[in-house]
Amino acid sequence: MLPDHPTIAIVGAGAVGGYYGARLAQHRHDVHFLLRSDYDAIRRDGWTIRSIAGDFRLAPGQTQIYKDVREMPRCDLVIVTLKTTANDQFERIVGPLLKDDTAILTLQNGLGNEDRLAELFGPQRVLGGLAFVCANRLAPGVIHHIDHGMIRVGEFGGGSSERASRIARIFQSSNVPCEMLDDLRCGRWSKLVWNVPFNGLGAVLNLTTDRLIDDPAGVQLLSAIMREVIAAAEQLGMNMPADMVDRMMRHTQTMGAYRSSMQIDRQAARPMEVEAILGEPLRQAAKAAVPTPCLEMLYRLVKLVDNHSPSALQADSSGR
């Protein structure tokens, strides 16, 4: 059981972890941030949050930050907001934070994150959350919360739980809309129906969402990919609404010139979350024997872009 006033660790304090962690701390929750490159700046200046839900600051004395996980207390709740490309660090940076009954909530993108945490630390600990939030890290400790913000939380094993509803209340009491999710897996796949095509094509073509949906060739590509993701989800036992493609297209029209996270990573020459967003869904579809030629091609295209980004090439040439 989570205690009434749990100690909370935020592992991976980029835009998403920084925003939600700072909201929790603003509302007097006992939050401990694990930081790397931003540590010194936040030690000096604290957090500055510019948010559509209200700006605020946390002075250095109002935030508990660490750059070494071994100096952190073991916590009741560990919220994982690492980029999925760093999932090979789970053991090193999540392990030391765990007590016997610590709950782990991953707010990361895509598939496979809960599974990996469950393998390492036991499935009974693990919850997952979908963060529907648009936020950027403007500078170390400076986060811009641009739009949305809702989190949907569910148990890795499915179903409802007292623990999940307590986590939801913690967020709700911190000015973060939060809902419970009975079927986390179905929630993840539903989000993928949007994320796979818009992240994948955004990364490969370096085009914002409005450019993709304004072009007939773009609409054909998006629809073909969405239909494959939906077919895979249904074959895996989930029900998707019949009008899902249309619904996603209409929703995207309201978003303006939106850059997906993979497009942003491409532009910044940072590693992309290829496996969580494309590779793992592709592998699950293949296991279920669903033909996904477009998804497969998209995955390989994104891998090529990722392998040939300036940062990858630099790492490559310095390694030789």
Add this chain to the structure above:
Amino acid sequence: MLPDHPTIAIVGAGAVGGYYGARLAQHRHDVHFLLRSDYDAIRRDGWTIRSIAGDFRLAPGQTQIYKDVREMPRCDLVIVTLKTTANDQFERIVGPLLKDDTAILTLQNGLGNEDRLAELFGPQRVLGGLAFVCANRLAPGVIHHIDHGMIRVGEFGGGSSERASRIARIFQSSNVPCEMLDDLRCGRWSKLVWNVPFNGLGAVLNLTTDRLIDDPAGVQLLSAIMREVIAAAEQLGMNMPADMVDRMMRHTQTMGAYRSSMQIDRQAARPMEVEAILGEPLRQAAKAAVPTPCLEMLYRLVKLVDNHSPSALQADSSGR
């Protein structure tokens, strides 16, 4: 019949037309170039050819150039080297050059060019040629012939002909290796097995051939696309060698960091030959009921890149 000393028109004097036309003129053939933007420079400075087969120049007095097709003589042989994106100009700029028995030889890329010329001017006039040449236009009238140079010429209707062999001898006598092709259609499709994947992926990803074949994801994409093109060709009645994919890969390894024409067009923000290289093969495969999901996706990706190149966007916004 082609006369012993035919008058020859070169329609579209970019790198390919400029190089071959200048070679013919250098060897005393009666060549008439139709030019547009390069007319004034060539009027002033003539042609300068830097070539692995030997550099040469044609002074202004040694070349017959025109900027208006109506000032040109009707010719015995019209060699079409227009970019296929300008094929809607055939009537206007090929029509006035024709006598009753003028032969038309298109050296353009991809599929559909002979068909369109045959529709407009009669199939009995039409021949096609595959130009295996690597040449760049460095400046108006300045062509760099970098590598290869062989032409393979065949009748649109297939089979051998006295006319095709005479055209071959004209090229051969001008320091241009030239072979006859009994099955032009099979030659075109064989070339597409390379052109479709390397041009398409080169354009979408802005990657040279060496980058594509050095990456496992690239090899998987290239092979999948090649196999679809081969399957379409075979369903359409052509025989392709069993080891064609391997052969193309090995050949590409000898080419170094080669930029396909579509990648060059992308970098120069020029229109790409999307329909001739991708759209027409796709439509022919669809007619033959061959499933080509990768080719279809590649076609749409290239169209998106083409539609969103800086030049297309500029044209678009000025049109509104």
